[in-house]
Amino acid sequence: MSEMSRELSIDMLSSLPDAAICHILSFLKIKIIMRHKAKTLHTLRLGFIRCNEYQLETWVTTAMERNIRNLHIDLGIGRIAFLHQTHFTCKTMVDMRLDNAQGLPSTGNIFLPSLKKLHLSKVVFEDDEALQQLLSGCPMLQELILNDVFGSREIHSYVNLSSSTIKRLELSLERICRPKDLNYKILIDAPAVRCLRVGRCDLGCIVIPIDMTSLLEANICFRQCCGWKFNNHNQSNLVEFFNHLHQIRCLKISCCCYMQVVGSIEKFNNLTKLELQLGVEWQLLVEFLEVADNLQVLIVTGSCRCIGVHHNVEIRGSCMEPKQVPKCLPSSLKTIAIKQPCFDEHELDLVCYLLRNSQVLERMEILPRKVISTSTWSGFLKNDLTEQFKALQRIVLFERGSKACQLVSEYWTEQVNGGQ
Structure with a gap:
């Protein structure tokens, strides 16, 4: 084969559409894929593979040189992806998803100007400042999903989630938020958030210093309501938390401790859809309706009664109906x-x-x-x-x-x- 013919055969692959190239490469081994000389590589997914730190660094760096837009890394259970600062300096990255990773830096230059979606699951930071350092380098970030990200319990106690651009925020911290970890604090300063999901978090864990006036919908589940003593401190935290959500339109709550503060929270004047899960005394449910004057849709899942998990919670159970009918029942529901x-x-x-x-x-x-x-x-x-x-x-x-x-x-x- 002549030199010209060899060059033409190579150019035939490089000139294909990106979608076709990615489909062809999906059948090849990683070491062969990285020989590809296309100017762009939109997506790199490294899932459940064996590699060392050098190989991971080489693959990610090469992909970034080719203007990668989507990076998904999950090496599998028991395999940790060790990250470097160079992984967080990419102008073209739009979607980054890291699972089972370690080494998010708290210092140095982080520059992800195009990043809109960031999903972190079981990721260990260097220290408390690392996450905020990462967020500060993402001026276009719109979606942040954190699942058991704070790692070592000995060194992490306060995490600041401050962003003026995030519109969707999801937190699931089941692994670390247990009663003995009450020193954990997560400050949410994100005024643009429109959708909030909090899963299995401790009552004293979440701090919201501002009214979330842009918030449209929320899905809330606090773990402390099950078999954990509901004291005045927890009640105060819960009242403050819900009062910062009073502009919300759609609310789903998958725990029952909120029923203990219904008489103390502000009215949800914009709330039109309410979904409640887990068993509660129905009279307390009616009390919650009293702070939702414009409610249109009500969904109740589970037994409407006090069950065993509430044995440390004082329930004001009574078979007598409330004297005053909540405003939403005759007017909007x-x-x-x-x-x-x-x-x-x-x-x-x-x-x-x-x-x-x-x-x-x-x-x-x-x-x-x-x-x-x-x-x-x-x-x-x-x-x-x-x-x-x-x-x-x-x-x-x-x-x-x-x-x-x-x-x-x-x-x-x-x-x-x-x-x-």
Whole structure:
């Protein structure tokens, strides 16, 4: 083959569209891929592979030289990706996802001017300042997802999440946020956040020094509400936390400790959708409705009663109905969904109260647990379905405040007439 023919054969590959080149390279070994001379390499995914620190550094550096846009590193369980400062100086990077990594620097130049999405999972920082140093070098960052990122419990106690550009923020810190780690503090100073998710965090862990006026939706789960004493300090932290979210429109809470502060928090005047999970006394749920005057959608999942995990929480349980009906029931609440009910008397009381007082209600959904039929459980399944059907027959006869309300379950959909 002549020299000209050899050059033409190489150029034929380089001239292909990037999508075609990436598809071809996906079938090749890493060492062969890195010989490719294309000017751009949009995505590099290193997943569950064996490599040493030098190989990782070479691959990432080469990809950055070719204007990489997406970098995803997850070497697998038990394999740590050791990071270098050069990994955080790329002008073209848009999406960075690091899993099981170590070595985020707290000093030196960090420059990721195009980065919009940053996902860090099981990443160990050099110290408390490392994350804020990283964020300061990402002037276009819009999405930040942190999953068990702070690593060593002996050296990390205060983390500052300050950014004026982040619109989506997710925190999941289950590994480190336990009662003995109460010295952990995470300050969230992100006024542009529109979507917030907090998963399995300690009540005293999150500090929000500002009103999050841009926030539209939040999904909150604090781990301290289960089997952990709810004292005045925790109550104060919880009140302060929710008061900074009072402009929110959609709120999902997957724990019950919030019910202990409903009388102390500010009104959620913009809240139109509320989803509550885990068991609570239904009277306390009604109290929460009193701070959501414009609520339109209510979703309750799980048994509406006090269960064993609340044995250290003082529950003001009573079968007496509140004297004053929450404002949202007669004026704005249009959709209610009761998911996975146990159909005990507490829950039937709740359904009865909501149907009777919701004067503009258009739809109520009763969605029992789905049970898979097996020969072993066939008798139990039959009894369970029988009890569900009996409870639904009782609900059909409840008084309704809305003539247009449609009652929906797994078994039927009916047009319900008021005044029964």
